[in-house]
Amino acid sequence: MKKLPYLSLFLILLLSFGCEQDETPKEDLKEVEPRPEPIIKEYGFTLNDYEVYRDTVRSGDSFGAIMDAHGVSRGKVFEIAEKVKAKFDPARINVGKSYTILKSKDSLAQVQAFIYEESRINYTVVNFKDSISIIKNEKPVTIKKKIASGVITSSLSAAMDNEGLSILLADKLADIYQWKIDFFKIQKGDQFKIIYNEKYINDTVYAGLDNIEAAVLTHYNNPYYAFEYGKDSLSGFPKFYDEKANMLQSFFLKAPLKFSRISSRYTKRRFHPVQKRWKAHKGTDYAAPTGTPIWSTADGVVIKSSYTRGNGNYVKVRHNDKYTTQYLHMSKRNAKVGQRVKQGDVIGFVGSTGLATGPHVCYRFWVYGKQEDPYKQNLPSSEPLEQSLKPMYFAKMDSLKSELDNVKFKNI
Known part of the structure; x- marks a missing residue:
């Protein structure tokens, strides 16, 4: 018997495998169905039903300008503002705040709602799809x-x-x-x-x-x-x-401001950096950047808020018959004579006014009218x-x- 050439044998095998692959029933092949669009709900709306535009308020933006850019007439903007101003003032939207606009998905693409985020949690919905309404809510x-x-x-x-x-x-x-x-x-x-x-x-x-x-x-x-x-x-x-x-x-805070450093303590003998002579320093100096808030260290009444050549801008607070405190060299005062202040209230801001070489607050402390070191007091x-x-x-x-x-x- 004659042997088949190698080429003929290869063709036979190839046809055999090809036939086996073709025998797979077509009905066993399943079509992959497209996944349904996920339903997205936010601010009380199903966002899938709208064209959604998200942005932040930029410098120079106004509610009217934003609405105008999305095809809302000036007359409609005025009507909306008048209707909602008792609960939400559109003129007071702030730069950097996020907002969302919902538009209809039809050919008109009309604005249906404006959502303004006052914070990451609180938001206001101005809805004017049918009639104008406003809702304040939280995420x-x-x-x-x-x-x-x-x-x-x-x-x-x-x-x-x-x-x-x-x-x-x-x-x-x-x-x-x-x-x-x-x-x-x-x-x-x-x-x-x-x-x-x-x-x-x-x-x-x-x-x-x-x-x-x-x-x-x-x-x-x-x-x-x-x-x-x-x-x-x-x-x-x-x-x-x-x-x-x-x-x-x-009764008293440990310091009149937060996270600073003590640059000079209460002492009866210190070389004054401006006057260039030895003298008592009856206060505690806290060095801090200009503009740092200065607190009243206890509840009390402001008895002085003024300026002198040595003290610069200063505020003095009487806490009771025994204790009084004073705060010197402020860049700006934030308290008036006769004003009642609570512990932690901002009464001024760090500066270098008066006889000062750099920004700091000199904190002075009186006990029955005598200046004392607050760090050596047994405070109530x-x-x-x-x-x-x-x-x-x-x-x-x-x-x-x-x-x-x-x-x-x-x-x-």
């Missing part, structure tokens, strides 16, 4: 509880940054402890632990700090606990107490928590303290 917000710890190597804000925490959290923590801890004397190796809550829009988009529930800060190896409980009836700000139900806020503290509220406070505090104590401190 759905989720509160998430967080626990963090850190160790200070240079400053509280730097320690927060090292842990990937917000600078706002550092500010809030400093606000809580400003009556107990002198942040100008913060030590390398001081540690903190904190329980706080953050806000998230739609459970994913970070929207800022909500509150601090509890914290402990070690300073010179001493633990300082702080637990939120209740709010101040006047300011609405949260109150903080320690593990013994003593309020952290005291605020009242502790009411006795009737203590059982509820301790129940809440014990739970938070256990959470804090179960978190390990970080070391350098």
Whole structure:
């Protein structure tokens, strides 16, 4: 028998495999169906039903100009403004704020609604699809509880940054402890632990700090606990107490401004940098950038707000019959004689007016009319928590303290 040539054998095999592939039934091949468009709901609208335009207010923009650019007549703009001005003033939209415009999907592409975001959470809807209406609302917000710890190597804000925490959290923590801890004397190796809550829009988009529930800060190896409980009836700000139900806020703030440095302390003998002679310096100088807000360190009444050649712009506050404070070298005063001020109110701004070589505030302190060093005073503290509220406070505090104590401190 004659052998087939190699080429003939290859063709036979190729045809065999080809036939096997062709035998696959066509009915077994499935067509891939297109996925349906996801339904997007926002601001109370189904956005799929509209042409959506998103932008931010730019310098020179106005509500009328934005509407004009999208084909809304001036007469309609005036009608809208008149209708909604009691709840929303279109003339007061701010540069940098986001807005959304919804248009019909037909050939006319008429504007149906204007949504203005006052903040990341709060927004206003001006709806004029059929009739003109206005709704103020909030995006759905989720509160998430967080626990963090850190160790200070240079400053509280730097320690927060090292842990990937917000600078706002550092500010809030400093606000809580400003009556107990002198942040100008913060030590390398001081540690903190904190329980706080953050806000998230739609459970994913970070929207800022909500509150601090509890914290402990070690300073010179001493633990300082702080637990939120209740709010101040006047300011609405949260109150903080320690593990013994003593309020952290005291009668005087430790300093008249935040995060600066002491450039010169109270002394009976100092060489004056301007007058070039030795004399007493009966104040504490805090160096800070020009324009830094200066606080009244306690409640009181402004008894002087003036300018002199030596003091520059200054404000003097009487707190009671015993204590008076004065703030010198301001770039600008922000308080008038007779004005009642609360602890933490901004009464002026750091400057270098008068006999000053650089921007700072000279903080002076009187006790019964005699100038004293505020750092050597045994200043009065605020009242502790009411006795009737203590059982509820301790129940809440014990739970938070256990959470804090179960978190390990970080070391350098």
